Amino acid sequence: MTASLLRARPAAWRRAARPWPRAAAAGFAGLVGALGLAPWGLWWLSLPAVALALVLRGHATTRGGAFLTGWAFGAGWFGLGLSWIVEPFLVDVARHGWMAPFALLFLAGGLALFWGAVFAAAHRRGAALLVALWIAAEMARGVVFTGFPWAMPGHVFIDTPVAQLAALGGAPLLTLIALGLPAAALAIGRSLWLAVPALACMAAWIALDPGPAPAPPPDAPVVRLVQPNAVQALKWDPDWLPVFHERLMSLTGQGDVPDLVVWPETALPWLLDQSGEALAQGVAAARGAPLALGIQRREGARYYNSAIVVDADGGVASLYDKSHLVPFGEYVPFGETAARFGIHGLAASEGGGYTPGPGLHPVSVPGIGLALPLICYEGIFAREINAATTTGALRPRLMLLMTNDAWFGHVSGPYQHFAQARLRAIEQRMPMARVANTGVSGMIDAMGRVTARIGLDEMGAVDAALPPRGAAPAYARWGDAPMLALLLALGLAGMRRNRLDRGRAGA
Numbered sequence: 001m002t003a004s005l006l007r008a009r010p011a012a013w014r015r016a017a018r019p020w021p022r023a024a025a026a027g028f029a030g031l032v033g034a035l036g037l038a039p040w041g042l043w044w045l046s047l048p049a050v051a052l053a054l055v056l057r058g059h060a061t062t063r064g065g066a067f068l069t070g071w072a073f074g075a076g077w078f079g080l081g082l083s084w085i086v087e088p089f090l091v092d093v094a095r096h097g098w099m100a101p102f103a104l105l106f107l108a109g110g111l112a113l114f115w116g117a118v119f120a121a122a123h124r125r126g127a128a129l130l131v132a133l134w135i136a137a138e139m140a141r142g143v144v145f146t147g148f149p150w151a152m153p154g155h156v157f158i159d160t161p162v163a164q165l166a167a168l169g170g171a172p173l174l175t176l177i178a179l180g181l182p183a184a185a186l187a188i189g190r191s192l193w194l195a196v197p198a199l200a201c202m203a204a205w206i207a208l209d210p211g212p213a214p215a216p217p218p219d220a221p222v223v224r225l226v227q228p229n230a231v232q233a234l235k236w237d238p239d240w241l242p243v244f245h246e247r248l249m250s251l252t253g254q255g256d257v258p259d260l261v262v263w264p265e266t267a268l269p270w271l272l273d274q275s276g277e278a279l280a281q282g283v284a285a286a287r288g289a290p291l292a293l294g295i296q297r298r299e300g301a302r303y304y305n306s307a308i309v310v311d312a313d314g315g316v317a318s319l320y321d322k323s324h325l326v327p328f329g330e331y332v333p334f335g336e337t338a339a340r341f342g343i344h345g346l347a348a349s350e351g352g353g354y355t356p357g358p359g360l361h362p363v364s365v366p367g368i369g370l371a372l373p374l375i376c377y378e379g380i381f382a383r384e385i386n387a388a389t390t391t392g393a394l395r396p397r398l399m400l401l402m403t404n405d406a407w408f409g410h411v412s413g414p415y416q417h418f419a420q421a422r423l424r425a426i427e428q429r430m431p432m433a434r435v436a437n438t439g440v441s442g443m444i445d446a447m448g449r450v451t452a453r454i455g456l457d458e459m460g461a462v463d464a465a466l467p468p469r470g471a472a473p474a475y476a477r478w479g480d481a482p483m484l485a486l487l488l489a490l491g492l493a494g495m496r497r498n499r500l501d502r503g504r505a506g507a
Contacts, residue, residue: 019065023072026056030076036156036178037081039415043156050153051182054127063123070119074112081151082107084413088329091232091407111148114141127183129494132487135175139480142383146327149380150416153178158419161208163448166426167473170382172483210447216465221259221368223433223466224289225452226251227441228264229459232406235437241269245278251461253285258463259367261286264437265294265305265376265404272297272306272316283314290317290366294375294402297321302355305330307373307402311366318364321357322375324384329377329407330354360388362396368466369397376403379434380420382427386479389428389472397469399424399432406438414440414456422448429470446470 033049035042053073060066085107089100114137122130142149154174157163165173181200228247234240245268252261263282268275272295282291291310296303305325309318325331331353360378362370372388379385379401389396401421405414418440425432426448435441439456443464452464474482 019060019068022056022059022065023068026053026069026072027076027079029053029056030073030078031080032076033073033153033156034077034079034081034151037151037412037416038155038158038419039412041156041159043160046153046156046178047182050179051186054130054183054186057119057130060119060123063120066123067116067120069116071109071112071116073119074115075108077115077153078108078111078151079104081412081416082111084409084411084416087409087413088407090409111141114138126494127187129491131176131179131183132491132494134179135172135483136487136491138175139172139483142381146324147381149382150420155416155419155423158423158448161205161210163423163426164208164210165204166423167429167475169483169486170427170475170480171423172480176483176486210449213445213447213449213451213467216451216467220465220467222256222463223443224252224255224258224261224461224463225433225435225441225443225454226261226263226461227436227439227454227459228267229438229457230406231438232404235266235404235406236269244269247459249281249285251459252282252291253287254461255463257287258289259466260365260433261289261291262400262402262433262435263291263293264435264441265307265402266296267293267402267437268295271295272308279310280314283310283312286312288312290368292365292371292373292400292402294404303353304357305354305375306357307363307375307400309363309365309371317366320361320363320373320375322354322378323357323359324378324381325354325356326377360384362388362394365397365400370394371398371400372396374399374401376401376405379403379417379424382424382475383479385424385428386476389430389476395469395472396430398466399428399430401432401434403434404437405440406436410457414438418442422450427473427475429473429476431467431469433464433466443467 029049029052033046036046057066057069060069083104085103086100089096089103118130118133118137122133138152149171152171152175154171154177156178157174162174162177226248228244228251230244235244248263248267268278270278275295290312292307294307297306305322307320308316311317360372362372365371372385403417405417408414408417414436418434421432421434422444425444425446429446431446432444434444439454439458442453443451445451445467446469451467452462454460454462
């Protein structure tokens, strides 16, 4: 039956049923779909790309062919969306450059396995089950092997009003829209498959657009964001250390005295117990304002990537140790064995790797209240942030993200990282002060709007009024539980529909 139907179809359709041409088309669709991610923001290309992947999936005649289609679409998507992953390996080309192509191949190909498995599991099943499994796989991707929830399909909406729905269901809800709209359009009819997603997104655009950020209250605390622009290849060069340190001092001491000064991750090149003089200079430059900064520290043989808040007297008022470390960056799994083959973490300390802290927790900032410190990579894990931002009196006033995005290059990585910071602000309805070594730095309000910004590869400081915090939204209160229930219902409905269709076919 299948062979006769294929013979009756046009030649292009018959080619679509062959696995390798179909995989090539799916890979191209993935590349196009990833253009919806930052910095490109072409979300209106992502929806047709998903629709094409669904059409190609329908032409797979075997479960293996379905897997190949899903894997190829994911490989194209992650291959472009995560292309910045080669940049950290090029900082020290002589030592790590050989790993760059393998990093991209293994990361893109490995993450694409999630999508391939979904397409295989939903082979000859309805779109509802496929979408439910696909979103569940994306949620699992944020947990498995310490998690890497980067470049999710829902991230294409971060720079649009649709992102406001993240306050209800986080990135999984945005992903449901990114996958569900094309699937629904195809189910309605081929003549409407472009019109339905477009009309739905335009309606959401109008209804959800928060508009421009309002003027801050006159008594809002002023936060100074300091971006020294210390290029990663020179950041630890002894000849450049005084240059970058002087930048921090001069930028901190300019203008009126703010209520808080924030420096980026590993702002000082010395360990905490060796930084007394440098911290004293920073306190003097801050002129009485508390100073928050990233710094390395050690306890015995253990090294930590930490954030501290220094008060006006130069004392450490608060301390946080980064808890979610970057695999193969800040530590290497099975590190002793890997070291025998010359594999070391790219950003590991002189001790060979960092020790994780006990977990995210708010810290006290004099004159402002509680802040939730996040160091670099930790800003992409919505579930962990949810667990640390309790409601009520202990709910932080703001999130304080310190990062060194110089590792991520100059094309897409820093912009995608900044976009995810905006998504975290929406999910929590909480402002975020984000400071990056080379950019992008900015103040983000509780609606995800950027109220102050320092661009990529710029040196500078900006004073930003701290926006108000909103009430804890549904996602901050309940996390992923409602979405999991919705996915379960969607999957069960899809399975029931499949049984009914098979019953009709049998009759």
